[in-house]
Amino acid sequence: MNFLRIMELFTKTISVNLLLLFSICFSAISQQKKSLEDSSIPIIEKVYLHTDRSNYAINEDLWYKVYVTYAYSNTILDHSKVLYVELISPDSKVIARNITRLDQGLGNGDFSLSELDGFKAGTYQLRAYTNWTRNFGKDFIFTKEIKVVDLGATVPNKGVGQQPNLATKQKSFASTDKVDLQFFPEGGSLLAGVTSKIAFKSVDQYGNPIEINGNIFDENGNLLTTFSSLHNGMGIFILNELKPQNLFAEFSIKNDTTKIKKALPKVLEEGYLLGINERKGKYYISLKTNKKTFEKNPREQLTLVASTRGITYFEGSQALQSPNLTFVLPAQDFPEGITQITLYDEAMKPHSERLVYIHKEPSAKVTLSIDKTAYTPKQKVNLTVTSKTTEGQIIPASFSLVVKESNGTNKSLLNSNICSYFLMESDIKGKIFNPGNYFDVSNPKRFAQMDLLLLTQGWRDFLWKSIPEPISKEYYKAEKGIIISGKVKRTGKNNRNQYKINMALTKEGDIFMNDVDALPTGDFIFDPINFNGHASLLLNSQNQKKENAGNLELYPICQDTLAIDHIFFSFTTLDEGNLFKQQLIQKNMNYGVSSGNQLDEVVVTSKRNVEEKKPKTNSIGNADIVRVLDDRTPSFRSLLQLIPYAVPGTVQSGKSIRFSRFNDPALILMDGLQIDSDILGDIVPDDVERIEAITGPGGAVYGQQGGNGVIMIFTKPGARNRAFKKKSYTVSQLVQGFYNARKFYAPNYGDPTTLDFNKRDLRNTIFWEPYVHPNENGTAKLSYYNSEASNSINLVLEGITETGQPIVVRKSYEVNQ
Template identity: 45%
Template sequence: MTKKLCYLLMLFFSITSTNFAQQLTDSIEKAKKNPPEVEKVYLHTDRNYYTIGESLWYKAYSVYAYTNQLFDHSKILYVELISPESKIISRNITNLEGGLGHGDFILADSLGIKPGTYQLRAYTNWMRNYDDDFVFKKEIQIITPNEENTIQAKENSIRAISKNKKDNPKLENTQEIIVDFMPEGGSLIEDVISNVAFKATDSYGNPIEMKGTIFDTNDKQINLFKSIHDGMGKFVIQPEKNQKYYAKIITPNNDEIKVTLPEVQKTGYTLSINTVDEKKVVTIKTNAVTLNQNPDADLTLICSTRGITYFEGTQTLKDTKLSFILPEENFPEGITQLTLYDNQSRPQSERLVYIEKKQDIDVSFTTEKKLYTPKEKVNLTISAKDKKGNPLIANFSIAATDTNGVNENFDDTVNICSYFLMASDIKGKVHNPNYYFNNSNPARLFHLDLLLLTQGWRDFVWKKFPNLNRNKNFKVEKGITIAGKVENLIGTTAKENNLVQMVLLNKGNSMMLNDTTDVNGKFEFNNIIFKGTATMLLNTKNQKGKNRGEFVLDSIYNQPIAVDFKSYNSLNYEENKISQIKANIHNKNIRFNIPEENQLKDVIVTAKKKKENTTPSRYGFADFTYIPEEKGPHYSNIFLLIQIAIPNVTASANSVRFNRYNGPALVLVDGVETDMSLLSSISTEDIAKIEAIKGPGAAVFGSQGANGAILIYTKLGKGSTSDKKVFHSIAMPVNGYQNTRFFYSPDYSKTKPLENNKVDIRNTLYWNPYIQPDEKGNASISYYNNEVDTTVNLNLEGITNNGIPIVVQSSYQIKK
């Protein structure tokens, strides 16, 4: 059998291609040389279950979609937390460097968080060019240990929906069964033996087991079927001429429903795959009618993984069946799309298959022992090498978490392997995605093939690959952009060739940038990098050096994409898990006899800031600020007050001047430029604050600030005797990248009375988003346990420099 298949393989690909095949090859070769810069992103989180008030920690991996290698493309990653009501309740601007980034959410009451299922979503602006195909989505649970979770009860009634179209209809929030029947290759053809896969889910995508019988038009029983994994299965059928088929399905509550199978085609081609001697055998089948209508038909097979073609061939079909071995060695690991075209470039059949590779790597970690005492130090050693002992270049993140009495099922959530190699290429929810990559599941590859025959059959992301280079409406963001337009004060005429000066003041540092407006009055400052909140100072002046014009600013960050999250009814085992976790956390509180406020919780770790003489100002950071005391001395006039209040300033009815400058300072009263006569009319009792800016920050005032500025603020704006407003200058706070925190882990080897007196029942014991092996392929970390008798899960995820995703899991116990 094997020799015959090898012969067929050589025969199939030895004949010269037709003109169509050559044209197709040229277009594919062009695409391979210049593929779209498609990004994928994955978030590794410390846990999947959280209580209100805890922190959610994440590590972002952004890769080049075709190779899964880290991709230094976009610098801004939008990470959003979406509530069960489909509202974005928090949004982080995460900085990506070299394809890596990290951040966190504090799940505080102030966000309006309540128990339920939330969605964590991540994407770049560049990803929006491909709809939501590459947007990362993950569900997390937020619970309260002392209250009932908001879990929707399941409906007892079940309604079946037959669906043979490409897209799901929008369904109401009820318990329904959606049954899909999908012929292998795409179509049923008269007289051609075919596999038909099926899948049954509720309206939330949760699998439902079922069984049934296939009947023809004459109600003759044709075959029996039964789901074998997560509501999926398949059966064999050979459609007869002029027959239609339907299924009688028995639901979980023993109701009988009728579902029509796809219509049988009179002509066409099918594509099927079977495993023989651990080889994937591809079979092309047709019927005699098709063969007679198209004698010696030239068929072209294109085989692609993540949009890149790795195998192609054209053959003249002379019989109703042709088989050959798929050369798996030509493909990378992942989902491969096989598409069969006729000589008119029309796709006739399509099949997805998973190519698994045995990777030549060995990543592991070890602890010194499997049983620890409470608050004992844990030393963990990580080894990352290939089979020959050579060190791997890789980047990892690791979490150590309290199981809270639940035996963690790592199959039921996505990890970096299942996401990059499978789940990210199939639209829709994949139930238990890690099951298909867990070597302890012997039938996993057979079940993965069922998944590709059903869910992958209709929703494979890379089907749109030929159009991925079109309509690039969303730019790649290499940093923060501050942009806008300068217009005339009267009307909306653009101010061309205006100088725009920008000063950013952030954590005592300043950045000064200049730009000139174009013919449309546009200015733009690109690729800016800063964290936290900064003060932005903008000023504009015309070619004559006069402050003229009005700013119209663009939004700094892009608006979020539409939310499509629909909170779902939890399955029974998920509800049981939530209940167990809630009960365990509640019991910990009772067992240790502590109020919530005396627990050791997340600590925000920030570097000690060097004390500065500057204070925040409406226009940035003032070099000096004076605020009159309520019972302080009174001064006869404003000039005397300025001279006494502000060091190194000379003030008189003629001018106010810094001693370091020869010219007068700019004086603003409540934001309005003021002359000496107006200044002299202000009572000292109406002064609320005086600020002095004489450093780089004064650049925001343009040439008028060359000699520094004195800013006077009056009580209730009493100094604003003029309605004149300043349009050519702006001072406002702007938010940069998230000011990321460091995960705090206590050190019980040091004496810290306040900390040591607090009970340590942390659910995340350790989180480290950046672990890189040294030149020998090793890395070491250490941390201290909490003081609970429990099991601790260790979960390491990461990726190598050549794009191999890594997952390693282990556990140990803490016991007194």
């Protein structure tokens, strides 16, 4: 008997007269809705990343769009301005990290999966969080598994923790009793004398579903009913008016004769149960007890509380006048999503709990249209996105669009997406098998299957059983930008000094300057600043007499990475990564190219090469003189003698160096740190890589002393002389700002002068646009060119409207010669 038929039969037990009576009484008692503006409700962020794909080859690029929403309503939230996005390798190490700037709750970025940066074949975890989300634990941290394949490897190189295919595991597990079968009575308990609905779920050790058949017996071995998996190892059966006894199941994996026994939960003699059935868009709530409980507690005052994402949308009390009462939940008052319904007795002791998904007809109608259904290679594609309400009104929204070749991954509609994440996955702890299945509008059984999920995994792992509170006393603050902060400690005999901290931040010749007074404790913090990439930072502390003073300490600018407690495994019945690899290899063979002779998705130098070319410390200003020391440089005994040769216009004055145009000594920096000029005579010139000098007004960024000119010395790696004296009142170092997101590159076949004809265009991601924002007419138009390969092309538009409705729209077309 199928699931829908079971539900239909069970629903027919509802008493119509009692339904009408209880609906009137219950709704008249109390209905209150806690306002989202209530100051007692903490601001909680949800983070979602839309990636261009889930499977990649080594040396490809991963692209992502960030959506940060208010957890209670799923509307875009402008709270944090800094997002940490990390890739965790199969050996559980952070291999790459981006600091992504958030603007009005949105952001974007990318990763180069370069072999030079240590990427190898395996399963990686993509992880994203703000500093603020750290207050509420790991359940609010976004994670997604990414597969990376090596097209040059002849044997599949699987990531740590990946498992063999499901068929192999089922056969071996049946003989070792490693199937995990759990029973979940609706409402939480089995009650004697009451007809009960029991859901079950069977999985293997990796969480993959196991399809089973079985029988339910009483303690005397009498058969009570049979059961069978209906969807992804889950199913449901009914037990009528149970007696207080021990029940057990005897089951086997489908297509296997091995019998396994499993005890059912204990049957209670007293209590109350809560049940839910959905029929034609109405949600019927049933409250049940047995004769013993009803006679012992006549007219017991029961309270029902219904909440969605921690916010109460319905609360009411009713004296129980019959062992079985039913009413209709006012679903129109609830937002879409998982609702938790809890039944309390007169002493407000919880007796029963049930989760139900409240479905709403979408208020937004978003369409994605293309100008053709079939194309030729390298042909231009024009598409239009429209965002309007069902009544035709324009509705603002933010979307991201990916166009990609299928390459053996046509099951992507079962994978996680922005709808499944915000409306289900982020509200249930743990992984969910094929989450996209529950939001696939072409699946007519998705709501019944969703109910099975909520009866099993959802009931056990629901996140919003109460509004989450910060788990740490440290209270992680919402970051509004890059924070420069630290502490200055008093030096000398005068401990009453008040300090001012001067800051100069230089990037590509642009200088940003600011100052701030330190607190009496010595702590200081500048207003948040925004800059991309690396910049040179100089801090200087001065006392009330504007003299350089104090012992300056700079706090870490970026938050440390979170602890890694992830064990890699994938929900999969087919090795999708291996299939993806085979498809790519076959495509390369068809076009007679090696993996290194393809058009790059983005023309960019690899990260490792760029970093190797960077100097260990950048100068803070634009140097007027740069002298690189080499074999042609004359030999000098000390740096004190070398500088007048290397920097024209300087003279030696005792143990110091000054520019001839100034009377006072120049400011000397070594590897970014200020040093006393009297140790220049002890530094061996062979340890120096280059010398730079600022002779003009640019030295003013270093303060008053910089006005006499600045000489910057950069030593070679592994130089012997390290015992120079640092000025405690100065900090100079290279700091990391926001990641400078690259722009997706795709060839323009309408302009042949921009093309590289030496490489084949076999892009796997054809087009990526992280910001698709419809105009004042509710439309957005985009265009791109196909690659030269013939293939099936999938288009996926994801996003969210200003009202908090997540959107997924899919299209596909064929490219043929």
